Amino acid sequence: MTSxxxxxxxxxxxxxxxxxxCETSDVLDILEITHDISPAESAGGVFxxxxxxxxxxxxxxxxxxxxxxxxxxxxxxxxxxxxxxxxTDYETANKNLQAALKLRPTDxxxxxxxxxxxxxxxxxxxxxxxxxxxxPEDERGDVQNRCLFGSIKERTALxxxxxxxxxxxxxxxxxxxxxxxxxxxxxxxRLVPDELAKLGYTEEQAEEFRLKAIxxxxxxxxxxxxxxx
Amino acid sequence: xxxxxxxxxTKPANKGTEPAKAATGEAAKAKKKKGGCLKGFLLFLVVxxxxxxxxxxxxxxxxxxxGLWGGNGEEYTQNTPDxxxxxxxxxxxxxxGFRPEGVQVFVFPAPxxxxxxxxxxxxxxxxxxxSDFGGYNPAVAALVLLGxxxxxxxxxxxxxxxxxxxxxxxxxxxxxxxxxxxxxxASGQITEEEFTKRLGKQIDYPNYLxxxxxxx
Numbered sequence: 190m191t192s193x194x195x196x197x198x199x200x201x202x203x204x205x206x207x208x209x210x211c212e213t214s215d216v217l218d219i220l221e222i223t224h225d226i227s228p229a230e231s232a233g234g235v236f237x238x239x240x241x242x243x244x245x246x247x248x249x250x251x252x253x254x255x256x257x258x259x260x261x262x263x264x265x266x267x268x269x270x271x272x273x274x275x276x277t278d279y280e281t282a283n284k285n286l287q288a289a290l291k292l293r294p295t296d297x298x299x300x301x302x303x304x305x306x307x308x309x310x311x312x313x314x315x316x317x318x319x320x321x322x323x324x325p326e327d328e329r330g331d332v333q334n335r336c337l338f339g340s341i342k343e344r345t346a347l348x349x350x351x352x353x354x355x356x357x358x359x360x361x362x363x364x365x366x367x368x369x370x371x372x373x374x375x376x377x378x379r380l381v382p383d384e385l386a387k388l389g390y391t392e393e394q395a396e397e398f399r400l401k402a403i404x405x406x407x408x409x410x411x412x413x414x415x416x417x418x
Numbered sequence: 419x420x421x422x423x424x425x426x427x428t429k430p431a432n433k434g435t436e437p438a439k440a441a442t443g444e445a446a447k448a449k450k451k452k453g454g455c456l457k458g459f460l461l462f463l464v465v466x467x468x469x470x471x472x473x474x475x476x477x478x479x480x481x482x483x484x485g486l487w488g489g490n491g492e493e494y495t496q497n498t499p500d501x502x503x504x505x506x507x508x509x510x511x512x513x514x515g516f517r518p519e520g521v522q523v524f525v526f527p528a529p530x531x532x533x534x535x536x537x538x539x540x541x542x543x544x545x546x547x548x549s550d551f552g553g554y555n556p557a558v559a560a561l562v563l564l565g566x567x568x569x570x571x572x573x574x575x576x577x578x579x580x581x582x583x584x585x586x587x588x589x590x591x592x593x594x595x596x597x598x599x600x601x602x603x604a605s606g607q608i609t610e611e612e613f614t615k616r617l618g619k620q621i622d623y624p625n626y627l628x629x630x631x632x633x634x
Contacts, residue, residue, distance in 0.1 A: 216582070216584050216629065219548070219557045220590070220626070220629060221557075222555050222557050222617070223591065240618040242577075242596065242618070243490065244528075245577055245579075245594045245596060245618045246490065246491075246594075247493065247535060248491070248535050248537060248577050248592075248618070249579065249592055249594050249620045251535070251579070252491070252539075252589070252620075254495045259522060262524075295496075299498075331531055332527060332530075335497075335527045335532070339498075339500055343502060
C-alpha cells in the first residue's frame, strides 16, 4: 500500500516543478544570450581574461568600480527631485549633493549643481564661479576640454532651470544667481565663433547671452529691490 | 650444566618474547601509519578547502571587488560622466522604444582621447524593463538602442556595455560590445548570432547557475 502511494506521489511532486523553469521573465529573457557560452568565455568571465579589445575589457571591468558612482547618481537624482518640489526643498537637495560630492569629490557636474543651488540660497563659492575652476588642474587635453565644454553647457542649462524654479516659487531671483548669470553669460558672450561652434551655440545665441549678462548685472546691483538677498 | 639448563630454560622464554616484541612493534608501526594517514588526510582536506575557497572567491569576483586585480575600468570611471551626452543619448533611445525606468546610463570619457564608453545598469529590483527593438534579444536591443544611435556617434562612444541586476539587485551578467559591431548588426552586415558571439560577457556564476541551470 505504501509503495503504491509513493508511486503516485513521485509524479505528482515532479509535476509541481514542470514548467517552473519555463517561466518568462525579463531576467530570464536576458540570459538567453548566454545559452551558447563557450568554456573559454566561461573561464574568461571568472578569471577576467582579456577579450582582446582594451576598451571592451574596460567596459566589463568598469562595473567593479561603479558603486560610488551609482550611489552618487542616486543622491543626485534625489537632489533633483527635492529641487523640483514646490516649495523647493533646498535642505534635502543640498544635503544630497554634499553627500554625493563626498563620494565623487572631483565630479565637475556635482560641483556645478551644488554651486547653482547655493547661489539660489544666496551664497556662492567664489572659486567655483568660473567653469574652468571645476576642472581638474592636472588634467590636460581632451579630459580638460571635455570638462570645460561640458561644464559650460551644463551651467547654462542649470541656470535656466534655477531661474524657472525661483520664479515658480514666486520669488525674486537671488542676487547670487544674478551675479552668477552675469559672469557666465558675459563669458559666453566673449567667445569667438569657433569656440561657440564647439559648444553648439550660434552667433545669435551669443548676442542673447550678452544681453542677458547686462540685465543680470543690473539686477544684481540692487539687493532687496531687483534681486533677493 | 646449570648454566646450560638456564640457557635451555631461557631459550624458550626468548622464543616466546620475540613474537610479542614483533607484535608490539607492528602495532606501533600501524599506529604510526594510522597517524600518518590522518595527517595526510587533514592536509588534503586543508588543501581542498583552500582550493574551494579560491574557486569561490573567483566565482564571486572578490579579487576584482577588492581591487586586487582588475582591468582598466577605473581609468574611465574616475572621470566625471558626461551628463549632456547621457541625456541626449537616452532621449534618442527613448524615442525608439528604450524604457529608462530603473536604468542608469553613464557616458565615461576616455582618459587620453575624445572617445567615450557607455555603460547602462539595468536594475530589475528597481523596475527596469526590457525594451522591444528590432526583434533582438532584449540585452542586444539595449546595446543597439543606446550605442547605435546618432547621438552616441556624435559624443564619440566607441564601446557600449550593460550590466543586469536581478530582482534582488544582485549582479547577473555584464556584456560589452564595440559600437562598430552594433552598427554592423543594425545594418545587417552581421547576424545577431555572430554579434552575440563577439560580445564580451562576464557572468556572476553563483547567481547565474541558480537562475539558468536551476531556475525553479
